[in-house]
Amino acid sequence: MGLDYSQIVNGIIEKYNGRKEAIIPILQDVQSELRWLPPEAISLISKRLKISESNIYSIATFYKSFYLKPRGEHVVTVCMGTACHVRGGGKIVDALSEKLKIKPGGITSDGKFTLETVNCVGCCAIGPIVILDGEYYGKVSPNMATGLLESIGKEMKNVGSEKS
Amino acid sequence: MLVLKNPDDLFRYREDLKKNEVKNFISISSGTCGRARGSLKLIEGIEKAIKELKTEIPMKITGCHGYCTAEPNIVFFPEGTFYANLSHSNAKEIVESFSKGKIEEKFLYREDQKTYKILEDIPFYKKQQRILLSDNPFIDPTKIEDYILRGGYTSLVKALSMKPEEIIEEIKNSGLRGRGGAGFPTGIKWEIARAQKSDIKYIICNGDEGDPGAYMDRSLLEGNPHLVLEGMIIGGYAIGAREGWFYVRDEYPLAVKHLTIAISQAKSLGLLGENILGSGFSFDVKIARGAGAFVCGEETALIASIEGKRGNPRPRPPYPAQQGLFGKPTNINNVETWANVTKIIEKGADWFKSIGTEKSKGTKIFSLVGKVKNTGLVEVPMGMTIKELVYEVGGGGQDGKKLKAVQIGGPSGGCIPEELFNLPIDYESLTSAGAIMGSGGMIVMDEDTCMVDVAKYFLNFTQEESCGKCVPCRVGTRQMKEILTKITEGKGTMKDLETLENLAHTVKNASLCGLGQTAPNPVLTTLKYFRHEYEAHIIEKRCPALVCKELINYYIDPNKCVGCLLCLKNCPSNAILGGNKMIHVIVQEKCIKCGACLEVCPKKVSAVIKLSGEKREGPKEPIPVQEWKKMRGKESEK
Numbered sequence: 145m146g147l148d149y150s151q152i153v154n155g156i157i158e159k160y161n162g163r164k165e166a167i168i169p170i171l172q173d174v175q176s177e178l179r180w181l182p183p184e185a186i187s188l189i190s191k192r193l194k195i196s197e198s199n200i201y202s203i204a205t206f207y208k209s210f211y212l213k214p215r216g217e218h219v220v221t222v223c224m225g226t227a228c229h230v231r232g233g234g235k236i237v238d239a240l241s242e243k244l245k246i247k248p249g250g251i252t253s254d255g256k257f258t259l260e261t262v263n264c265v266g267c268c269a270i271g272p273i274v275i276l277d278g279e280y281y282g283k284v285s286p287n288m289a290t291g292l293l294e295s296i297g298k299e300m301k302n303v304g305s306e307k308s
Numbered sequence: 309m310l311v312l313k314n315p316d317d318l319f320r321y322r323e324d325l326k327k328n329e330v331k332n333f334i335s336i337s338s339g340t341c342g343r344a345r346g347s348l349k350l351i352e353g354i355e356k357a358i359k360e361l362k363t364e365i366p367m368k369i370t371g372c373h374g375y376c377t378a379e380p381n382i383v384f385f386p387e388g389t390f391y392a393n394l395s396h397s398n399a400k401e402i403v404e405s406f407s408k409g410k411i412e413e414k415f416l417y418r419e420d421q422k423t424y425k426i427l428e429d430i431p432f433y434k435k436q437q438r439i440l441l442s443d444n445p446f447i448d449p450t451k452i453e454d455y456i457l458r459g460g461y462t463s464l465v466k467a468l469s470m471k472p473e474e475i476i477e478e479i480k481n482s483g484l485r486g487r488g489g490a491g492f493p494t495g496i497k498w499e500i501a502r503a504q505k506s507d508i509k510y511i512i513c514n515g516d517e518g519d520p521g522a523y524m525d526r527s528l529l530e531g532n533p534h535l536v537l538e539g540m541i542i543g544g545y546a547i548g549a550r551e552g553w554f555y556v557r558d559e560y561p562l563a564v565k566h567l568t569i570a571i572s573q574a575k576s577l578g579l580l581g582e583n584i585l586g587s588g589f590s591f592d593v594k595i596a597r598g599a600g601a602f603v604c605g606e607e608t609a610l611i612a613s614i615e616g617k618r619g620n621p622r623p624r625p626p627y628p629a630q631q632g633l634f635g636k637p638t639n640i641n642n643v644e645t646w647a648n649v650t651k652i653i654e655k656g657a658d659w660f661k662s663i664g665t666e667k668s669k670g671t672k673i674f675s676l677v678g679k680v681k682n683t684g685l686v687e688v689p690m691g692m693t694i695k696e697l698v699y700e701v702g703g704g705g706q707d708g709k710k711l712k713a714v715q716i717g718g719p720s721g722g723c724i725p726e727e728l729f730n731l732p733i734d735y736e737s738l739t740s741a742g743a744i745m746g747s748g749g750m751i752v753m754d755e756d757t758c759m760v761d762v763a764k765y766f767l768n769f770t771q772e773e774s775c776g777k778c779v780p781c782r783v784g785t786r787q788m789k790e791i792l793t794k795i796t797e798g799k800g801t802m803k804d805l806e807t808l809e810n811l812a813h814t815v816k817n818a819s820l821c822g823l824g825q826t827a828p829n830p831v832l833t834t835l836k837y838f839r840h841e842y843e844a845h846i847i848e849k850r851c852p853a854l855v856c857k858e859l860i861n862y863y864i865d866p867n868k869c870v871g872c873l874l875c876l877k878n879c880p881s882n883a884i885l886g887g888n889k890m891i892h893v894i895v896q897e898k899c900i901k902c903g904a905c906l907e908v909c910p911k912k913v914s915a916v917i918k919l920s921g922e923k924r925e926g927p928k929e930p931i932p933v934q935e936w937k938k939m940r941g942k943e944s945e946k
Contacts, residue, residue: 165616168599172558206618206775208600209558225520226715226751227677229765238902242880263602263769265559266523267341268675268749269376269683280344282379286904287878 152177153188164193167203171210180211208263216251216258218296220244221275222289225264228271232286236272237261239286243293257293311578314586315465318456318579325457330366334406335383335445339372339530340562341523345379346396353399360400363407368454371444371531371566375432376684378417383427383445390427391415419703432682435701437663439671440647441687444531449566452573455534461579463653467542468587475546476502479649482657483669488514488605488642489720489746490822491668491735494649497639500629501547504637511544511552511593512633512640516610518557518602519718520769522749524673525643527685529556529563532647533570537593539646541580542653544591547639552593555610558600567595602719602773606821607632607640609775620775621821642747644673664690668734673748676702679709680752688733695729698752709754713837717746719766719773720826722833723759742833744826758855759838760845764792766830770823781824784815788831795842797858798849805842809835850921857901859920864905866891866926867940868915871933875905875916890930 156173160166170189175181181204190197204210222228222237237248240259244252248261267273270282274289281292312318334354338347351369358365373381378392384406391402394415405412417424424430427445447454455461467475480495501509513536517525528536540552556564571593574580582590596614603609609619611633632638641649648670652660664670668690674697677683681703688697694714698704705711713723722743724731731737735745753762771785791808794800812828812835819825835842844850851859864875864884871889883899886892892915894905909916927936 165614167616168613169597172597172599203616203618206601207598210599226718226749226762226765227521227675229520230678230751230753230757230762232903235903238900239880239904242900242902262559263518263600263773264520264523265340266517266526266557267344267376268521268523268677268751269685270341270344270379271677273344280340282341282344285907286902287907 149174149178149182149185150188153185154192157189157192162193164195167193167195167200168207171200171204175210180214182214214251214255217256218277219258219260219275220289220293221260221262221265222248223263223265223267223271223273223275224261225266225268225271225273227268228264228273231271233272235286236274236284236289239290240293243290309576311576312585313578315468318461318465318585322456325453329457331386333366333368333385334402335368335370335373335385337371337373337375337379337381337383337445338369339527340560341376342372342379342381343562345376347380349396350380350382350394350399353396354403357399357403361403361407363403365403365406368446368448370447371449372527372685373427373445374438374441374527374685374687375430375682377432377682378684385446388426388428390417390424390430392417431703432684432686432701435692435696436687437671437689438687439651439663440528440535440644440673441531441685443535444527447532449531449533450569452534452570452577455532459654460534461538463650464538464541464579465585467545467653468585468589472502472546472548475542475653478657479546479652482652482660483664483667484645484648484652484660485668485735486642487644487648487672487747489519489717489744491745494641494645497629497641498543498547500627501549501637501639504630506637508551508634508636509547509549510633510636510638511540511547511549512607512610512614512638513540513552513554513646514605514607514610514640514642515554515556515560515563516598516605517560517643517747518605519720519747519749521675521677521715521751522718522747523675524685524748526557526560526563527673528643528647529560530566533563533567534574535650536643536646537567537570537574537580539649540593541584541591542649543639543641543646545589547637549639550590550592552591553614553633554593554595555598555604555614556595557598559598564595564597571595601775602769603775603821603823606823609821610640611638618775620777621823623820644748665732665734667736672733672745674733674750675748676750676752678715678751679706679711679754679757680704681706690734691732693730693732694724697733697750698729702752705752705754709756711752711754712757713753713759715743715751715753715762715830716749717744717826717829718749719770720744720822720829721746721749722829723753723762723837724833725837742829742836744829756853756855758796758851758853759834759841760792760796760851761853761855763831763834764789764796767792767827770827774823774827778818778820778824780815780818781820781827784811784819785824785827787811788815788828792831795845796851796856798845798856800842800846802843802846805835805839805846848921852920854918854920856920860901861896861919862894862899862901862903862905863917863919863924864892864894864926865915865917865924866936868913869933870913870915872910872913874908874910878904878908880904886930889933891927891933891936893927893930
């Protein structure tokens with residue numbers, strides 16, 4: 145139990161009338177529901193659309209925005225665009241890597257954070273850019289970046305204390 | 309529900325809208341970059357203040373106004389008063405200022421001790437010729453009414469009254485060239501697509517703006533989606549297509565959102581769908597979201613992606629115009645090209661031709677970013693020199709730093725050195741200097757930018773984005789990247805430079821698609837214009853710009869350190885020894901060169917410095933500041 149994705153997957157496939165060429169938006173929609181593409185979901189899609197699993201994996205590994213591993217509760221994305229790079233985007237990744245003790249693409253052992261990089265989010269004028277759970281932050285310094293993580297840590301503690 | 313059945317319906321609808329048009333309003337710039345600077349919080353604050361002050365102020369949440377340095381910013385209309393760099397804590401004062409009609413000096417934009425009231429007077433805007441971007445501050449992109457009020461869909465009416473061949477002739481005559489990078493004449497492309505005999509044809513809008521550093525397409529799609537959509541409908545009518553596709557990057561969620569709304573509003577008004585405005589012409593569009601692959605900006609790869617395949621490019625011919633999406637004739641143009649189509653049909657080819665140079669007509673939007681004072685989106689006539697753009701619009705370097713180069717054209721482009729800043733910006737001049745127009749990313753680099761590092765950055769990018777289908781690109785970019793990495797680590801040899809150059813030419817000549825064919829450009833241009841930097845890394849083991857990690861050291865100047873503990877506390881690797889009022893020392897073996905110490909050291913102290921290729925002697929262990937001063941005093945007595 146808990147791994148039965150058939151309802152979600154079937155619903156999404158129906159939305160696209162089961163068309164094979166809609167495989168990319170189908171994977172995108174499944175991912176936005178589940179936050180990643182679990183093997184069980186891929187297997188279901190394969191059966192429903194009659195596309196081999198290897199074919200689906202060849203697509204899912206080609207495109208960078210598909211995740212074949214679970215992602216953390218919070219996702220920190222650092223922009224690696226040229227403008228961010230010349231303004232020190234690399235240092236932000238280093239600082240976050242050091243803080244979280246993971247490399248880009250990795251997830252912390254407690255499953256709280258995933259660190260990701262992205263080629264460019266098009267906010268070049270106010271780089272370096274960090275995106276934390278879909279919220280954009282501009283003109284970030286290494287210290288600000290690690291500070292952002294801490295602010296999340298605190299929020300979570302506060303939530304916990306309110307509940308108790 | 310209102311459906312516009314013929315052109316008169318549209319004109320009447322516009323007249324009706326005009327009767328209720330609000331002319332006094334606050335326009336809030338809230339594209340993705342505005343949001344990153346807090347525009348949503350500002351909006352929330354203003355809404356709250358309006359309620360608190362029990363007043364009524366019309367607010368328009370618009371796309372990007374273009375001046376990203378000044379985000380979040382607002383404009384009061386009709387006067388055009390511009391307030392810059394606001395914060396949500398200013399909300400109440402902003403609302404009061406608007407309702408009392410009194411200008412709050414402190415929110416006005418200031419540059420070089422001068423204060424500017426009106427948006428257009430600001431140096432950043434003054435030299436621009438904003439045609440495609442000019443409507444952004446007036447349009448709430450989620451409201452088709454705003455676009456129609458600004459004259460929207462008049463071009464479509466005009467186009468539908470023309471013969472398709474006449475439209476193609478008009479576009480050809482205008483001299484419009486593709487804004488996606490290569491600069492192919494748009495009219496000729498259309499003519500070829502029109503000439504194909506096929507019951508089904510497709511139109512595609514390429515919004516896979518993958519060049520890092522370029523975001524004009526995002527800004528157009530977010531801020532004025534109907535301008536692009538209208539161009540596409542006209543294009544569909546001209547080549548005889550009934551279906552169009554937007555291909556938009558996955559990294560642009562707000563653009564996708566606004567485009568989705570725009571399409572549904574245009575459909576419900578009858579500006580899209582069956583029998584548009586009673587013309588007998590039917591056209592529908594769909595959106596395909598990219599999935600994070602740079603190569604999908606290449607047209608054959610993009611088509612493969614819409615078809616649900618890996619985005620591998622294929623050899624041309626056949627060109628998409630002959631055999632494109634689902635095997636049918638397909639015409640692909642870039643977002644900015646489509647926006648230009650709408651304007652050309654509205655104002656005529658002769659008007660368009662009057663702007664720009666002999667071979668490059670019209671305006672071009674650039675994203676002026678990197679180490680330049682005024683960053684943002686600029687729209688200027690073709691032929692303006694790089695110097696004018698960077699110094700007069702961009703205001704020159706940040707903090708008085710000396711500029712070194714601009715990188716134009718993304719990973720396919722090149723670096724143009726400061727000596728060549730008199731070059732006019734047009735397709736031919738940029739190509740002759742080894743760069744390309746590309747989609748318009750213009751990244752300014754200053755003395756603190758290492759050109760070898762920049763070349764490595766781009767090769768790292770193209771190597772990761774290479775689809776792997778052809779050997780020269782797959783293997784060649786990897787080899788080049790490895791050599792560049794070696795050089796930045798101080799392990800390069802002069803022989804490597806030769807190999808690098810040879811490889812660059814091979815990859816350029818033998819790759820299958822544009823990605824590989826242009827990938828060596830950043831290397832070739834930096835080798836051509838900045839060879840001395842490569843040599844400094846190889847021969848002197850020194851990074852002149854103090855960027856390459858392996859070749860730099862951080863060091864605390866004992867004559868300046870006040871022993872405040874700030875750097876010590878912020879060092880993530882505990883590499884700093886010290887104590888209160890003790891001179892701090894960096895243990896080089898432990899230092900990970902993150903630069904946190906440099907960042908936190910107070911400006912007035914400035915004790916932390918970066919060095920490359922030189923050593924400084926100082927205390928090995930922390931000693932009290934006073935003691936060091938005494939020692940120094942004795943030394944100088946000697």
